[in-house]
Amino acid sequence: MFRYTVEEVLRRGTLLFYFIIASIIILILALGIGHPVNDPDAITLFGSPIPRVSEQGFNMIEFLLIQLHSLSIFWIIILGMFGVAGLVPSMLEKGMVDLFLSKPLNRAELLMARAFGAVTGIALNLLYFFVGVWLVFGLKAGVWHWGFLSSMLYVIYAFICFSSVITILGLITRSASISIMLSFIYTIISWGLELREHGLYRLWDNVVYQRFLDTLYYLTPQLNAMLDNSTRVIGKLPMMMNVPDFTFMPFLYSFFPTCFLFGLSIWYFSRQDF
Amino acid sequence: MEALQTLDLTKHYRSGSFTKKNIPALEKVSLSIEQGEIFGLLGPNGAGKTTFVKLILSIVHPTSGSATVLGYPLGQRKLKEYCGYLPENHRYPAFLSAENTLIFFGRLNGLPESTLKEKAHALLETVGLKDWAKVKTKKFSKGMLQRLGLAQALINNPKILFLDEPTDGVDPVGRKEIRDLLLSLKAQGTTIFLNSHLLSEVEMICDRVAILNKGNVVRTGTISELTTQKLAYHIHLSSPLTKEVRERLDQTILPIEYHETSLVVTLHEKPQLNLIIDILRSGGIGIEDMTQQKTSLEDYFIQIMKGENG
Ligand SMILES: Nc1ncnc2c1ncn2[C@@H]1O[C@H](COP(=O)(O)OP(=O)(O)OP(=O)(O)O)[C@@H](O)[C@H]1O
Ligand SMILES: [Mg+2]
Numbered sequence: 244m245f246r247y248t249v250e251e252v253l254r255r256g257t258l259l260f261y262f263i264i265a266s267i268i269i270l271i272l273a274l275g276i277g278h279p280v281n282d283p284d285a286i287t288l289f290g291s292p293i294p295r296v297s298e299q300g301f302n303m304i305e306f307l308l309i310q311l312h313s314l315s316i317f318w319i320i321i322l323g324m325f326g327v328a329g330l331v332p333s334m335l336e337k338g339m340v341d342l343f344l345s346k347p348l349n350r351a352e353l354l355m356a357r358a359f360g361a362v363t364g365i366a367l368n369l370l371y372f373f374v375g376v377w378l379v380f381g382l383k384a385g386v387w388h389w390g391f392l393s394s395m396l397y398v399i400y401a402f403i404c405f406s407s408v409i410t411i412l413g414l415i416t417r418s419a420s421i422s423i424m425l426s427f428i429y430t431i432i433s434w435g436l437e438l439r440e441h442g443l444y445r446l447w448d449n450v451v452y453q454r455f456l457d458t459l460y461y462l463t464p465q466l467n468a469m470l471d472n473s474t475r476v477i478g479k480l481p482m483m484m485n486v487p488d489f490t491f492m493p494f495l496y497s498f499f500p501t502c503f504l505f506g507l508s509i510w511y512f513s514r515q516d517f
Numbered sequence: 518m519e520a521l522q523t524l525d526l527t528k529h530y531r532s533g534s535f536t537k538k539n540i541p542a543l544e545k546v547s548l549s550i551e552q553g554e555i556f557g558l559l560g561p562n563g564a565g566k567t568t569f570v571k572l573i574l575s576i577v578h579p580t581s582g583s584a585t586v587l588g589y590p591l592g593q594r595k596l597k598e599y600c601g602y603l604p605e606n607h608r609y610p611a612f613l614s615a616e617n618t619l620i621f622f623g624r625l626n627g628l629p630e631s632t633l634k635e636k637a638h639a640l641l642e643t644v645g646l647k648d649w650a651k652v653k654t655k656k657f658s659k660g661m662l663q664r665l666g667l668a669q670a671l672i673n674n675p676k677i678l679f680l681d682e683p684t685d686g687v688d689p690v691g692r693k694e695i696r697d698l699l700l701s702l703k704a705q706g707t708t709i710f711l712n713s714h715l716l717s718e719v720e721m722i723c724d725r726v727a728i729l730n731k732g733n734v735v736r737t738g739t740i741s742e743l744t745t746q747k748l749a750y751h752i753h754l755s756s757p758l759t760k761e762v763r764e765r766l767d768q769t770i771l772p773i774e775y776h777e778t779s780l781v782v783t784l785h786e787k788p789q790l791n792l793i794i795d796i797l798r799s800g801g802i803g804i805e806d807m808t809q810q811k812t813s814l815e816d817y818f819i820q821i822m823k824g825e826n827g
Contacts, residue, residue, distance in 0.1 A: 341604035
C-alpha cells in the first residue's frame, strides 16, 4: 500500500507540476550562477556579480536561499494539498475500499500506509528541489549551505503534521474537494491563530474567547509557526531583525496534536462500515 | 470442519450522520457451508447478500452474532489470508495495468515478491486476458474488469472464494468460461460462495443454495431438493378436449392448466397419473407425448417470493 501510494502521489498532475517548476528553477540557477573569469572568489548571477555581503550589510546568498525556500514551501503546501487530499477519499471509494479491506491487513496499517505514502511522495519532491538547489550553489558557487539543506527536514516534518489534518478530513468527508477546501481553511486558521495576539484577540475583548483561541492553537498542529521557523534555519536577514530566533517549540507542540489526529483517524476508520 | 459457519449473524446499519436511522439488513442468519462445495446465496435486490459477505470479511461490523471461517473467528488476519473476494461494482486504480493490478493485490496479500509476476500472468491467461496484461485498467470494458476481478480474487490461492455477482456484465461465452473455471476450482477443493440473482446459472453450478429475503433466510437446501418437489406433467393430446372429458377431469379436483391440445396437471401422488390417462383414453383422446416438468429454480424462487411478500 505504501509503495503504491508513493507511486500514485508521484504520478499526480499537481506534483508533476511542482517537479517541473523545481527543475526549471534548478536549471536556471545552474546556468546562471558562475564565477567571473578573473576572480574565482566572486559569484555572478547571469553575469552580474553578487556581492557576498551587500551594501546594506546582509548576506545575498542567504537572501536568495530564503526566497527560494519560501517559494518552495508555498508551492508544496498548495500543491501537496491538492495532490494528497484525494488519496484517502479515493481509497474509500465504493468498490475500491471493499478490495482493500478484504486483504489481510488491519485498518490502521492501511490508513497509515496511505498517509505516510503521501508524505513520502511529497518528501521526495522536496528532496529533489532542496538537494538540487543546494548542489547548484555548492558546485557552481562554492557555497555549501547546510542550513538550507537541513531546513528541508523541518518542512517535511511540518508536512507530516499537516497530513494528519488532511487524513482525518478525507476520512470524515470522503470527498477530495471538500477536504481540500477544509484543509485550506485550516491553513488560514493556523495562520490566524499564530497571529492571534495581533488579529483575532482584537475582534472580541473577552478572556474566555482569548483562552479558547490559545487552546485551539495548542491543540492543532502549528503549521504556520513551523514553516516560519523552517525558514529561520537558513539565516537571518538584517531587515528581519525584529523576527524572533528559530525555536523548536512549534515542532514539539505540534507533535502531540499530530499523533492525536492520526490516532483519532485510526479509531474512526476502524469503526466504520463500508 | 466447516468452511464457513455463522450463528445468528445480524446487521443493522446506522445511516445518516445525525439521525442514526436503523436499517435492518440481516436478521439472525445461521448458515453452515461445507468445505469444497459451491454454495449460492440468492435473494432479491436489497435482501442482504452483499452485507453477508462484507460481514464475513470484516468490511462491516456485525451488530450481533458470530461467524467462523475455517475455524477462525471474524476479524482475524489468518481468516482473510484464506479468502478471495470479488466485490460487486469493484474498481481498480486506473493508472495500473492489468498485470500490475494483480501484482499490487498480491502484495497486499503478503505474497512473496518473486512469485507474483508469474502468478499474475498465469491468472490472466486463465481468465482470458492474456493479451491485455500491459493495458491500463481504465481502458477495460465491464466484462473484462469482471474477469480481472476474478483473477484478483484468486491471486492468493484462496481456500474459500466469495463472489458477488461474478458474471455481471460478462457475455454468454465468458459466463460459460467462468462457470467452467469455478467447477475446476471446486475440483481442486476450493469452497465457493456465490451471491447471485441469475438463478439459471446458480442452478447449473451450485451444490446448495440459501434464499434470503429482507435479511432472513427463508429456505436452504440442495438444488434438487428445491426444484423437483412438484409432480407436474405436461401431456400433449392428439385432439382437443371434449366438454365431457373436461368435466370429468375437473371432478378429480387436481390443479390442471388447459391449453388447446395439451394440458399440465400437478399431482399429489404418482398413481393419480393413471387416473388422468384413463379419463382421457376413455373419452377417445389420444396421448401424443408426456413429460414430467421440473420446477426451475427460478419458478421456485418466484413462488417463494410471492408467498413471502404477498
Ligand atoms: N453502507 C450501508 N449503509 C446503510 N445501509 C446499507 C448499506 N449497505 C447496504 N445497506 C442496506 O442494507 C440492505 C441490504 O443491502 P445489500 O447490499 O446487502 O443487498 P443485496 O442483497 O446485496 O442487494 P443486490 O442484489 O442489489 O446487490 C439494503 O436495504 C441496503 O439499503
Ligand atoms: Mg449485492
